[in-house]
Structures are given as structure tokens and as C-alpha cells.
Amino acid sequence: MVEQIVAKSNQQSPLGSYDAQEMEKRIYDWWMEKQFFRANGDTTKQTFTIVMPPPNVTGVLHLGHALDNTIQDLLIRMRRMQGYDALWIPGMDHAGIATQTRVEAQLSKEEGLSRHDLGREAFVERVWAWKEQYAEVIRSQIRRLGASCDWSRERFTMDPSLSKAVREVFVTLYEKGLIYRGNYIINWCPRCGTALSDIEVEYEEMNGALYHITYPFTDGSGSLQVATTRPETMFGDVAVAVHPDDERYSAMVGKSLRLPFVDREIPVIADAYVDQEFGTGAVKITPAHDPNDFEVGQRHHLNAINVMTKDGKLNEYAGKFASLDRYEARKKVVAELEALGILTREEHVHSVGHCERCGTVVEPWLSTQWFVKMDSLAIPAKEVVANGQTQFVPDRFAKIYSHWLDHIRDWCISRQLWWGHRIPAFYCADCGGTTVSREPVEICSQCGGSRVSQDEDVLDTWFSSALWPFSTMGWPDDQEGDLARYFPTQVLSTGFDIIYFWVARMIFMSLSFTDQPPFEQVLIHGLVRDDQGRKFSKSLGNGIDPMDVISKYSADALRFMLVTGATLGQDMRFYSERVEAAQALVTKIWNASRFVLMNIDANIMGSLPPVEQRSLADRYILHRLHTTAKQATEELQAYQFAEAGKTIYEFFWNDFCDWYIELAKVTLYGEETAQKIPTQQTLAYVLDQALRLLHPFMPFVTEEIWQALPHDGQTIMRAPWPEFSEALKDEKGFLEMTFVMDVIRAVRVLRHEKNIALGKKVDIILRPKSEHVAVLRTAIPYMVRLCNPNRLVVDATAKLPEERLTTVLPEVEIILSLAGLVDFGAEQKRLGEERRQLEFEVNRLQIKLGNDSFIAKAPTAIVQKEREKLEGYMERLEKVVAELTRLASVSNRQSAE
């Protein structure tokens, strides 16, 4: 017994007008209040975990963060709906140099003070205040994006427990001999006043000069010319090197040269490092200011003379040039050497290292720093990627990763900053001993003296970031809770620019301290660029604030645009037109949902109508829904976000809105009441399921609509993900409806070509092959609504009127009849064109099928398919030719009259 319910077409929709800003805020607040983001620890469920790459507390999020977070949220939401205990850990990074620099700039601007004026303790307090302020800004931005991360587990790299992890790792590595302190040449940023690691230096090609300087021999036997780009470092020269095989210089090896200005005697040495072809073939050796020279110096047991101060000025070793800035000094040195007639110059392009943070030219500088010994750590890190335990997506990034590890050098981890994790090393003023300790040290471990002080420096920010996947889960203190349950994580999503900085380091640290790689898959996405393909940068002023985009459109639209804007690993351009297109989809979903809500009765649940009550259109849309769910799920699980977005988009817009809703109107607005309930049920069911598929892309609008629909459960966030069910597969219904749709489309095309407006009724005669008669008769109500016939005849042997328009589909002839309106000449021309095209296809296929090697070698399925195509074309051609023949005789008769 089916209760008769009449659709109330004038019923007020529970959905009002679409107001993204109000709605998105309200829904996010509600989600938070209900704690839907919390991983619940349900042990009957499998876990799915992502740690969010912690944004720097320096400032605001950009579109790259928005993309990264959307990808993660998409995955987390899908997995949560699939029944996983999904955990997404948010947090922030203290970003040592960057944050300190920002606070220093603010301090200088607002109070005219330097950090030294304030003192370390007071300055660090300022940075904490800054951190609190920006952390809140960043949190609110992440929320506006709709991120369903577990805020109850938010972490900061300088939280006490994470700081403890840092000390634990440092001390352990030290004890294993993998962390050491030493006097080595490092990259120094004179502006930031700190050491940098190799990867914090960015090389840039610059126009410079290669200077040839003549150094005289001390014995008066002439001179030797060296070539250098950095004459100002000559005060640190301790030798001149030539290649051992270089005959020009072989007699000079072992002799002494006199260094101009400072009159120091330096030897000529032979070292294979020298390239005979370059410059003069003689290199001045300055171990304190060039990494290669440093090595040469070590090999030859030469002293290293540091001639520069921390801020990039020459020191007392430079004699009268002391206290000059390095570039000022270069000018003066060059001028004086020129005046002495012992310098010449040639133009020279070379690459110069710059500080990644501030752009200052870095100085290779000899100083005492802490290092991580990398060779042994790199081996397992390479191995887990090589053996597939950890996969990069796209996998080409694995090569970049491995290449880096193959050529890795020790990691300089000390930074001469105040903001960060203070190095847990303590030095004794009495015995000079070093104590490295997890806890504060009062007494020297070596001499028992009490005059100990902690190392002034802090650790590289990336040292703590490297521990993020496990330090956020309670390591080292709590290894039974989250760590045991949620580690290792499943996916990491990040940009290719931090594969070395972060991804590689997390992998080797996790392997060292948890014996597991930190994630199964690493998704690498490209950069978001501006509409001209340029990087966003402050200097270009082309930045786009994602929050502005959300304010103008919606987070749902921004998310959809970002995540469908490019293939993973590929850069994308940001076009507001594309956000508009995404917004159009959001609006379309909204409006279609309003239609559904207006047309279903209150007690219609989103359950399916019984099979026997389903109309052809119902069967069609259900089949499409389930193939869409299958395809989209596969695509999402393969991280093909753009493809998945497109799959769902096409289903929703083309199949559901353009076709199904229009077909549903036939029953909803029709007289046949028995069909109304199944139609309503189908509408509600399909919309519900489609919203679930869309939810990871556009969480807000889907939640809002889902709440308005009849539903089970509290939130769409935890509604089960649509599964592809074989029971709903209905290939036959799908093909039959598709056939009907082709007929409808053909009628519309014909009407359009002949300028017969849809409002004008015409007689329509369909002459299908006998096996299609039943389907077409069933579909008469659809065709009545969508083709607007005066009279509609479905009959393979229908008698045809003289005045008619014909179009031939593979299995059916379509005839429009309209007395007095047919232009026989124009019709001949139109069908002539149709014939031409059909002949072209027939010809093409005949050639193909006439090719013996095609028949012999192509897969039989392909051959079969081509044969069927040929058959179809030939049948159609035959009918078109017949109609043309008829038209010819009619027009002959007419002209004869």
C-alpha cells in the first residue's frame, strides 16, 4: 500500500537564499561545538592519520596553504565517511629566523630598539606574544577553509612536550656520535647573524668579475697570477694552489709568494682540485672563506685565517682595510691593486649564494657550530623510499629525494638566534668540558665544577619540524596513547619545495627514533601561481589572500577550484574566473536542492523505491549515481582530485540536473499519482548520495543542504560514504534511457536547425527497429515534455507524410512532419551534408577493415567494434540516401508542375 502523496510544488523550501559567509561560519562553529573533528579512538575502526604541515607563526596563510589544507581535509573527510577513525593533527611551527626577524623589524619600527637593547629574556617574551597573536589569526584562517582537523590535539613546535622531544633526540644522537660540534666552514648570513644549513642558501647567477692578481715570489724570481672573484678575502690567503700536472707551474711549487698589503709569505702548493683550464690555473687558498679552499687547507695542514666579522666586515687581519664592509673593501682593494698595476679584471658570470630568508649574500665562514652527521642516517631513509614503504605521489619526486640523500653533507643545526630550542649543551668555565644533557646542568660532568653555562645558540627550526609526526603524538613520554594508535601516519601532503627541508628529515628522524617511516605516502603538489604564471611575492605585490577569495565567493568554491585546478605535482594558475565557475557549481547544487526539497513530501526518506516501481529515468540516474560513486572513489583514492571533481561535477550537473530533474517533472507535475512517490524517493536518495560525494570538496554547502533533507544521523561528516553496489547496477536501464535521450536530443537538434522553436508543436514520428518500440513507447511522456510534439507516433511502419524532415540515428528514424513548412531544397542540402559525413565514416571504416593486418593483429574486440560501427553507419547512410532520392523526385515533380 503506497500512500498517495501529492507533491506540493508551491511548498516553501526549507532552504532560503544562499549566503555563504553566514552559513559557513555557523556550520563550522556547530561542527566545533559538536566535536565532530575529534578522532574518537574507536578501536573497532581502522585509523587514518595526517599531520598538518605546521604553518609558520610569522603571519598569514597564502593560497599554497589553502591548497595543501584542502587536499588534506578532502582525504580526511572521505576516510572519516568511509568509517575510519580519522585523525588530522593541526599545529604551527615557531619558524626561528623568520619569526625572530619579523619581531625584530616590528621592534625596530615601533620602538627603535634592537633585540640587544631588550635583552634575550625580554625579547623572547615579545616573540611569544607575537606567536600568540598570529597563532590565533592562523587558526581562524584554517577554520574558514573548513578544515576538519582535531583542534583538541593542536601542537606547537615549542610546546613543552615537543621541546622535550627535541632534547631527547639531540642528546641521543650526541650519545651515538651522530651530533658533533666543530670548527668548520658554514654558510653565514651577515644580516641575520646566524649560520645556515646548505639548503637554506639559494644560488643565483650574477654578473661579477674575475680578477687576476699578481703575487710576487719572495726570492725575487718573478711572480704568479691568481684568479679570484673575491679579492677582498686575500688577507686570509694562506697558499696558492696549482694543479700537480700543470707544467706552467711545476717549477714553482714549493716556492713562496709575498701577499700584497700584508706582506705575509705563502707557499705555492700542488693540489688536484685546481682546474688548469680555469682562470690562470693558480688559485689563492683562503680556507676560512671558501668551502673548497677549506678542504685544500685541511689536506695541506694549512692555517685558516678568518678575516671577517659576524656582520660581514673585514677584521684586523685586513690591516688598513679593517672594519670596511666586504663590498666596500672589495672596491678599495681592487682600486689599490690596480694602482699598483698588479690587477686586471674580466667580466664573469657566476652563481652567488643568498640567504633564503632575507636575500643577503651569504658568507662562507669558519666558525664553531653543531652538526648532524648524515651519512648513516641517510641510508635507511633512502631505503624506505627505494623499497616502496614510503611512496611519493607523483613518484618522480622520489628521484629528487634520493638524489639529495645520495649527495648529502652534514647538517649544520646551530643557529645564532634567540627564538628556538636552546641547544642542550653546557660548557664548563673551569675545565672547558662539554656536558650534553636532557636536563638543565648545574655541575660539570667532567670536573664537578659549578661554573657551567648553556650554549647560547638555538637549533635549526627544521630540527624540531623533523620530529613533528611523532612528537605531536606524545613521543617520548607517552608512547602508548596516540603514538601507538595513530603512528605511522598514512599521508603527508606538501609542496615540492620542502622535500629536503622537511620530508627527508622527518623520514630519517622517524626511522631513527620509532623504527618506522612516518607516513605511507607523500603527496607532492605544485605551486599556486598568479594568472600570469608568476610566483606570488611581496616585491611583485601580486599576492592573493585566500580569505579575500572566501569573502567574495565561498570557501566551498575556493576549495573546489584549488583541488580541481591541476594534476598533483603540477603548478597551477589562480584565475578568479575559475573560482566563479566553482561557485556556479555551488549555486547549482543549492538550487537543485531547493527544487528537490520543494517537491518531496516531508515523510519521504532518502530510501530507494522498490525495483518494480522505478521508472526508466529512475533506473538511469541510479545506475549513473553508482558508477559515479565507484569512479570518483577510485579516483580520490588514487589522489586524482581533479578527475574525481570532474566526475562528480558531470554527474551532478549533466545527469542529475539537466536530465533527471527535467524527467522527474514529468511525474511530479503529471496526473499519474502512483509514480510520484518513487520519483520523490529517487530524487531524495540521489541528492543525498551526491551530497556525500561532494562533501569532501565542499563541506559547508553539502552539510547545510543535507540538514534540510530528511536524513539519518547528526551530520553528513559522518554519513557513510556512497558505496558502489552491484544491486543498483542497471546497465539495461541506463542504455535504454540513453537511447531515449539520444532521440530527444536529435529532435531538438532538428528543430534548432530548422528554426522551429520548442514552443511550437510539431508531429513527431519515430520509426525504430522493432526491439526499441517498447522502450520508446514507455518514454512517450518524457518526449512529450522535452520535445513538445503535437502528435507522437512510435511505429516502425508508420506512414509518412510528404512534407517531412528526417534524421537517422543508428536504431531509429526520426521524422518531423509539418505541412507547408518544409523547404525541400534546404532539406536536400542538409541531408546531403549528413550523407557526406556518413560516407566519410563508411569509407574510413571500410579501408580500416579491409586492411588484413588490422584484422589479423588488432584485438578482436576492437575489430568487432569497428565492424558494428561500420554497419551502423551503412544503415544510416542507406536511409539517408533513400530520403534524398525521395526528395529529389519530389522537387523534380514540383519543378515539373
Added chain:
RNA sequence: GCGGCGGUAGCUCAGGGGGAGAGCACCACCUUGACACGGUGGGGGUCGUAGGUUCGAUUCCUAUCCGCCGCACCA
């Protein structure tokens, strides 16, 4: 120098051995009771170039040109 990515419709991008797709833009018609951020139709591409493999190449291979990006060297 080594390696990678990209070159497909006017624009932005998918796709990928069996006569090429989407969005936007464009043209025509349509204010039909969810939606003009809409509907119905339509035009538009020798898939960078040249070879090769193949029955068949836009897709695979090689070379080449153009654009972009890593890495290394650079006295």
C-alpha cells in the same frame, strides 16, 4: 654539465595506442512553475617539430625547438 616538468580549442587545464574533452570566452535561440551563477543548440584543435616502433600514434621511443624548475660546478 646532470636530471625533471610542461608545450592539446581564443584562455586555463584534463586525458591518454583504436578519428580528441571540460570550464571560461564566443555565436544563435529561450525570462519553461530549482537555478540567467540558468536552459537548448552551435562554431572552434593537422594534440610544439622531425623521425621511429606499431595493423593503427595526439598517446610509446629517439632527436630537436620553446618555456619552466631542481641539482652540481664556477678561483
